[in-house]
Amino acid sequence: MKILVLLKKVPDTGLTLQVKPDGSDIVRDNITYVINPYDEFAIEEALKIKEKLGDVETVAISVGDEGAKEQIRTALAMGLDRGILVKVDGFWDLDGYTTAMMLKDVIEKEGFDLILTGKMAVDDYNSQVPAYIAEFFNIPQATYIVKLELDGNTAKVERELETGMEEWEVPLPAILTCEKGLNEPRYPSLRGIMQAKKKPIDVVEPSFTPSEAIKKVKLAPPPEKAPGKIIDKEFPENVKELIRLLREEAKVL
Amino acid sequence: MANILVFIETKKDEIREFSLEALNTARKIADASGGKVYALLVGKTDGFDDTLAHYGADVVYKVTDERLSNYLTVPYAKAVKAAMDKAGASVFLLSATSLGKDLAPRVAAKFGVPMVSDLTGLEYKDGKFEIVKPLYAGKVYGTFELSAEPAIISLRPKIFEKGEPDTSRSASSEELTVDLTDDDFRAKVVEVKEKETGEIDVTEADIIVSGGRGVKGPEGFELLRQLIDVLNKAGVGKVALGASRVAVDSGWIDHSHQVGQTGKVVAPKLYMAFGISGAIQHLAGMRTSKVIVAVNKDPEAPIFKVADYGLVEDLFKVVPEMIKELKEIYKVE
Ligand SMILES: Cc1cc2nc3c(=O)[nH]c(=O)nc-3n(C[C@H](O)[C@H](O)[C@H](O)COP(=O)(O)OP(=O)(O)OC[C@H]3O[C@@H](n4cnc5c(N)ncnc54)[C@H](O)[C@@H]3O)c2cc1C
Ligand SMILES: Cc1cc2nc3c(=O)[nH]c(=O)nc-3n(C[C@H](O)[C@H](O)[C@H](O)COP(=O)(O)OP(=O)(O)OC[C@H]3O[C@@H](n4cnc5c(N)ncnc54)[C@H](O)[C@@H]3O)c2cc1C
Numbered sequence: 168m169k170i171l172v173l174l175k176k177v178p179d180t181g182l183t184l185q186v187k188p189d190g191s192d193i194v195r196d197n198i199t200y201v202i203n204p205y206d207e208f209a210i211e212e213a214l215k216i217k218e219k220l221g222d223v224e225t226v227a228i229s230v231g232d233e234g235a236k237e238q239i240r241t242a243l244a245m246g247l248d249r250g251i252l253v254k255v256d257g258f259w260d261l262d263g264y265t266t267a268m269m270l271k272d273v274i275e276k277e278g279f280d281l282i283l284t285g286k287m288a289v290d291d292y293n294s295q296v297p298a299y300i301a302e303f304f305n306i307p308q309a310t311y312i313v314k315l316e317l318d319g320n321t322a323k324v325e326r327e328l329e330t331g332m333e334e335w336e337v338p339l340p341a342i343l344t345c346e347k348g349l350n351e352p353r354y355p356s357l358r359g360i361m362q363a364k365k366k367p368i369d370v371v372e373p374s375f376t377p378s379e380a381i382k383k384v385k386l387a388p389p390p391e392k393a394p395g396k397i398i399d400k401e402f403p404e405n406v407k408e409l410i411r412l413l414r415e416e417a418k419v420l
Numbered sequence: 421m422a423n424i425l426v427f428i429e430t431k432k433d434e435i436r437e438f439s440l441e442a443l444n445t446a447r448k449i450a451d452a453s454g455g456k457v458y459a460l461l462v463g464k465t466d467g468f469d470d471t472l473a474h475y476g477a478d479v480v481y482k483v484t485d486e487r488l489s490n491y492l493t494v495p496y497a498k499a500v501k502a503a504m505d506k507a508g509a510s511v512f513l514l515s516a517t518s519l520g521k522d523l524a525p526r527v528a529a530k531f532g533v534p535m536v537s538d539l540t541g542l543e544y545k546d547g548k549f550e551i552v553k554p555l556y557a558g559k560v561y562g563t564f565e566l567s568a569e570p571a572i573i574s575l576r577p578k579i580f581e582k583g584e585p586d587t588s589r590s591a592s593s594e595e596l597t598v599d600l601t602d603d604d605f606r607a608k609v610v611e612v613k614e615k616e617t618g619e620i621d622v623t624e625a626d627i628i629v630s631g632g633r634g635v636k637g638p639e640g641f642e643l644l645r646q647l648i649d650v651l652n653k654a655g656v657g658k659v660a661l662g663a664s665r666v667a668v669d670s671g672w673i674d675h676s677h678q679v680g681q682t683g684k685v686v687a688p689k690l691y692m693a694f695g696i697s698g699a700i701q702h703l704a705g706m707r708t709s710k711v712i713v714a715v716n717k718d719p720e721a722p723i724f725k726v727a728d729y730g731l732v733e734d735l736f737k738v739v740p741e742m743i744k745e746l747k748e749i750y751k752v753e
Contacts, residue, residue: 180681180701184559193560204682263525264534287521289681290556293537295525298493302529307607308493310522313675323610327676328518329623329684330431333490334610341607347682348675380534380568384550387561389707397719397730405731406741409713410749412729417711419627419690420656420746 168223170213171277173270173284173296174206174242176235176258180289190385202238205285207245207352208345212315213283214246215350220317224248226277230269231258236368244355244363251277251369261377263295268375270296271303281322282342286311294344301342309335313348422455422544423507425481427500427514427523428472430461432614435468437624438515440475440582442575446513447476447583449544458507459591462499463488469593474585480593481506487600490609491519495600497526502598504531504570516574517623528572535572536564538685540579540708549573557681557704577623578687579708619660622679626657627690628709630679632664632702634695634716634735638672643739644694650743654750657689662706664696680705694735698723715739 178184178193179201185194202210210227217223227242227250229235235258239250253269255261261269274282287294294310301308313332314325326333327346337343355363398405398412413420424446429436446457456478461468465482472480483499500523504512512527514520516538528535540561541552549566551573566573615621622628629644629651644661651659663677679686681701691709696702698714698721706712707726714727715735724730731738747753 178556180557180704181699183700184556186560193556262534263537264528264532267529293525294521295528295535295537298522298525299529301493302497302526308522308526309607310493311518326518329621330518331612331614333612335607336610337607347678378534378568380566381536382565382567384563384565386555387563389554389558389561392726392728395712395714395724395727395730397724397732402733402737403741403745405733406738407745409729409731410742410745413690413711413713414749417690417728419711420651420654 168220168280169278170216170223170225171274171279171282172206172209172213172225172227172242172247173282174210174227174229174238175203175285175288176200176229176231176238177203177288177290180204186386186388190387192386200234200238202241203285203288205287205289205345205347208347208349209283209285210242210245210247211350211352212345214353216317217246226251228270228273229253230255230261230266230373232256239368240363241355243366244359245353246359249367251371253373254370255373259290260383262381263293264299265375265377267296267299267303269373270300272374273371274300274304280339284342284344286344286346297342297344304340307337307341308344309337309341310344311346312343313346315343315349422449422453422511423458423509424450424455424511424513425458425460425500425504425507425509426477427512427520428459428461428468429515429517429519430464430468433464435471436515436517437582438517438577441577441580442513442515443472443475443477444583445542445575445580446511449511452544458503458509460500460503462496463490469591471585473589473591474587475582476589477591479507480591481596482593483596483598485600487605490612492605492607492609493522493526494607495598495604496523497530498600498604499596499598500527501530502596506596510570512570512572514574515577517577520574524572524574531570531572533568533570533572535568536566537574538576539573540576542573542575557701558707559700559704576685576687620658622660622662622677622684622686624658625660625686625688627651627659627692628662628679628686628688629659629692629694630662630664630696631667631694632696633666635667635672641667641673643736647739647743650746650752653752654746662686662691664702693723694739696723697721698726
């Protein structure tokens, strides 16, 4: 069995980000990058399947710049077998379709039984790439999974949606996108980190020219909010005042 | 001229409000450009024509099919493609719900075009769209120009107005046949477990009462539930329980309640944060709320930077007092 895990390099989620004065990008000096948190669930799930079934090859694939090797290396230190980097400078300006097109050739060459991804990249909340890939390869997709059980050639999954839970059965080959709750991603062990140094990361050039159908006009900080009020009265007057303001000023109660 | 197809999501025999937001947005674009608005219903299609007309549809397309009573990506994407072709639509608009986010890129892939997701701003100018979307969990807002044809667009729920229904409007309706094969039904829905009745998801709520580490445990959440109960009885809107990641990871409450970067993105009219510090990943999920209330003992807590109203106070004093006060005002038990 062969599992591909798609992962994206994203800015550390705890950082405050600044926009460049010309609005062309965020200030990228001194930014630390991490594996997109949802992709860690995908990595962990691939490892769990490998541990259970034994004969499983696991490959990490990322569209990213030279530096994204570091995130791939972390995935290898967690336990994936090898990595492929589709190298693109400024990859964060690629739309989801372009990213998926760049992944397509690599995926085709590799072949797969299962593709695991995050449910979305936390930098832009798109949830696009997996569905594009599913359509390109004419395979079923199941998004937002919080439970996965492989039964022969069928993936039994639970999907967590805002409307409730759904159980789906999806025959392989398929693509599944991972939601928080699926598992607890492991930390790389020291041994894992040492082994990862010897695991191969192939670097390939993209075979697709980015689409120009989405053009960046500018980036800006979030719209400013008028400063709020701290209600500076004694208890319980402050609670009464809060409710009054919510009713009369904000008109939300 | 832009003909626009809008996907209509239904739940328990009702149209989801978010679909009306998309419909009304489509109406505005169509009015500006001289196009028509097509609403698409898949699966269960009966009894929605009037509402759809009132909120802006010119034509209601229906794909009535037993096999489609539960959402499935592949056949639904096929239905959308068929409807787009039939309508000669150059725009596909829907709400970025779990379903919308699953469906839209699959449709975009059929057309081989890039798409834009989860927008908070959309304007139609000279045959192109100028769009605004939060990036990096809302720390940055990006403005982009979209010239793809067709333009495939999902809107963040609760940001766009659904507008007032115009009861003088009517729409024609038409049954579509979509050529579906067994191959389209490879993925199967085994079971759908809808939320227990009465429990409202944070993404659907008008008001969210949310708790963090300061709530201290499951009992604290019981207290918040009492507040929710009173608000529900007061009839001030749909009220849901939210939580920070710490509360979820501590096992005090289920993950489906988590708001934030690795939880849900919400935009209620009122968000009340009790004992939540306002970490950047939490703000990512709730900063587009219309009115934010923060109750926190620590005056330095970052949540106060985004709060419209703040109380520097012990939540265990504030919540019971709120319950008492609201009971008096709304005369409920
Ligand atoms: C002109 C332009 C400018 C943009 N500028 C910015 C910007 O400044 N900042 C910004 O955040 N976004 C920007 N975007 C959007 C963003 O970079 C793309 O949408 C993104 O590359 C596509 O992936 P996604 O983030 O939508 O992934 P999603 O579809 O949300 O990700 C889902 C899953 O797909 C997989 N995946 C996603 N991307 C990759 C990848 N590169 N390699 C391997 N697997 C992947 C992962 O498993 C991930 O969990 C811009 C887009 C355009 C067109
Ligand atoms: C990759 C990643 C993703 C994340 N995603 C999310 C996410 O989706 N959502 C999320 O919420 N977090 C997320 N986090 C975690 C986030 O960084 C914070 O750790 C978390 O939001 C803090 O939760 P909290 O505010 O409940 O707890 P704390 O930060 O500990 O704050 C508790 C607050 O309660 C106050 N308090 C205590 N007792 C009382 C009292 N009696 N009355 C009033 N106030 C009181 C304290 O003053 C304090 O401000 C993420 C982190 C990472 C690294």
